Amino acid sequence: MAMVELNNLCKVYKTGSDTLTALDNLNLQLEKGDIFGFIGPNGAGKTTTIKIIATLLLPSAGTVRVNGVDALKEPGRARGFIGYMPDFFGVYDDIKVWEYLDFFAAAYKIPKDRRPGIISDVLELTDLSVKKDAYVESLSRGMKQRLCLAKTLVHDPPVMLLDEPASGLDPRARIEIRELLKELQAMGKTILISSHILPEMEEFCNKIGIIERGKMIVEGDVKTLAQNVRGYQSITLTVKANAEQALHMLQQMPELVQTPSICAENHKIAEGSLQMPRGCTLQFQYIGPPEEEYAVLQALVQAGIQVRSFFTPETDLEDLFMRVTKGQVA
Numbered sequence: 296m297a298m299v300e301l302n303n304l305c306k307v308y309k310t311g312s313d314t315l316t317a318l319d320n321l322n323l324q325l326e327k328g329d330i331f332g333f334i335g336p337n338g339a340g341k342t343t344t345i346k347i348i349a350t351l352l353l354p355s356a357g358t359v360r361v362n363g364v365d366a367l368k369e370p371g372r373a374r375g376f377i378g379y380m381p382d383f384f385g386v387y388d389d390i391k392v393w394e395y396l397d398f399f400a401a402a403y404k405i406p407k408d409r410r411p412g413i414i415s416d417v418l419e420l421t422d423l424s425v426k427k428d429a430y431v432e433s434l435s436r437g438m439k440q441r442l443c444l445a446k447t448l449v450h451d452p453p454v455m456l457l458d459e460p461a462s463g464l465d466p467r468a469r470i471e472i473r474e475l476l477k478e479l480q481a482m483g484k485t486i487l488i489s490s491h492i493l494p495e496m497e498e499f500c501n502k503i504g505i506i507e508r509g510k511m512i513v514e515g516d517v518k519t520l521a522q523n524v525r526g527y528q529s530i531t532l533t534v535k536a537n538a539e540q541a542l543h544m545l546q547q548m549p550e551l552v553q554t555p556s557i558c559a560e561n562h563k564i565a566e567g568s569l570q571m572p573r574g575c576t577l578q579f580q581y582i583g584p585p586e587e588e589y590a591v592l593q594a595l596v597q598a599g600i601q602v603r604s605f606f607t608p609e610t611d612l613e614d615l616f617m618r619v620t621k622g623q624v625a
C-alpha cells in the first residue's frame with residue numbers, strides 16, 4: 296500500500312475575479328521508505344501540493360490518501376500519520392524549547408508522562424539537547440529550523456513533509472540536516488522533501504519529481520531520469536592556465552555538444568585576456584561513447600594543458616532540471 300497517493304490533484308486559486316491553476320492533474324505515489332525529492336521552479340506548485348497533503352488546504356479536485364486514509368474525508372486521522380515542516384514558520388515568544396515541544400506533543404494527545412522521554416529523544420536526534428531550557432526566540436535560524444523538525448517528530452509520524460528544510464542554513468547545519476534525514480530514512484520513514492539545493496537532493500533521494508506549472512513533468516529515480524532525458528555526460532574541467540587553448544581544442548572535438556563555456560565566476564575578462572587567479576573552470580557536454588570519454592582528457596594533457604581536475608558527475612540534477620523545465624510560471 297502506498298504511503299502517499301495523489302490522484303489527479305487540481306488546485307485553482309481564486310482571488311477576486313482572477314483564477315490561477317496551481318495544480319493541474321497531479322499524480323504521485325510514494326511507498327514506505329521513499330525519500331522523494333520534489334523540485335520545480337518558484338511558483339510551480341510544490342508548497343500547494345505539500346499543504347494539501349498536510350490537510351491544511353483543500354484541493355479543487357482529486358484525491359489524497361495518506362497511509363491508506365482518505366485525507367479529504369478524514370483529515371484528523373491522516374494528520375496523525377504526518378509530520379509537516381512548513382517553508383515559513385513562526386515560533387512563539389516567551390516559551391522554552393522543551394515547552395514548545397511539550398505543547399505540540401500535547402496537541403498530538405501524547406499522555407503527559409510519556410512526553411519528557413519523547414522530548415529528550417527528539418532533542419537528541421536534532422542535536423538540540425543543550426538548548427532544552429533556552430527560549431525559542433533566542434535560537435539561531437538554523438536551530439529554529441532544527442526545532443521545527445524536532446516538532447514534526449514528536450508523534451513519530453510515518454510520513455514526513457518537509458518544505459525546504461535546508462533553506463538559509465549554513466553548510467554545517469545543512470550537512471547535519473542531511474545526516475538527520477538519513478537517520479529518518481533508516482527508521483523507515485517516508486519523506487517528501489522540497490528543496491532548491493539540487494546536488495543534495497540527488498544525494499539522498501531515491502525518487503525525484505520535477506513539477507512545473509502544476510504538472511509533474513518527469514518522475515522516477517535520478518539515474519533513469521537522467522538517461523531518459525539526456526543523452527550525454529556533463530564534464531567540468533579545471534585548468535591551471537591556457538584556458539583559451541583548452542577551449543579552442545574542445546571546440547574542435549566532434550564528440551562534444553554545446554559550445555564549451557568558461558564559468559563566469561572563475562575569471563575576469565580584463566583587456567581581452569583571461570585572468571585566472573585560481574585556475575579556470577570549463578564546462579561542456581560529451582556525447583561520444585562513455586568508454587571513450589578518457590580520450591578528451593588524454594588529448595588535453597598531451598597538448599600540454601595543465602589539467603587540475605576533470606570531473607564527470609554521475610548524474611547532474613541541475614542539468615536535468617534545466618533541460619526539462621522551461622522557466623515558465625503559472
Ligand SMILES: Nc1ncnc2c1ncn2[C@@H]1O[C@H](COP(=O)(O)OP(=O)(O)OP(=O)(O)O)[C@@H](O)[C@H]1O
Pocket residue numbers: 308309310315317335336337338339340341342343344624625
Ligand atoms: N493563497 C494563494 N492565493 C493565490 N495564489 C496562490 C496562493 N498560494 C500560492 N499561489 C500561487 O500558486 C502557484 C504555486 O505556488 P506554490 O507556493 O505552491 O509554489 P512553489 O512551487 O512552492 O514555489 P517556491 O519554490 O517559490 O516555494 C504560484 O503561482 C502562486 O502564486
Ligand SMILES: [Mg+2]
Pocket residue numbers: 341342343382458
Ligand atoms: Mg514553496
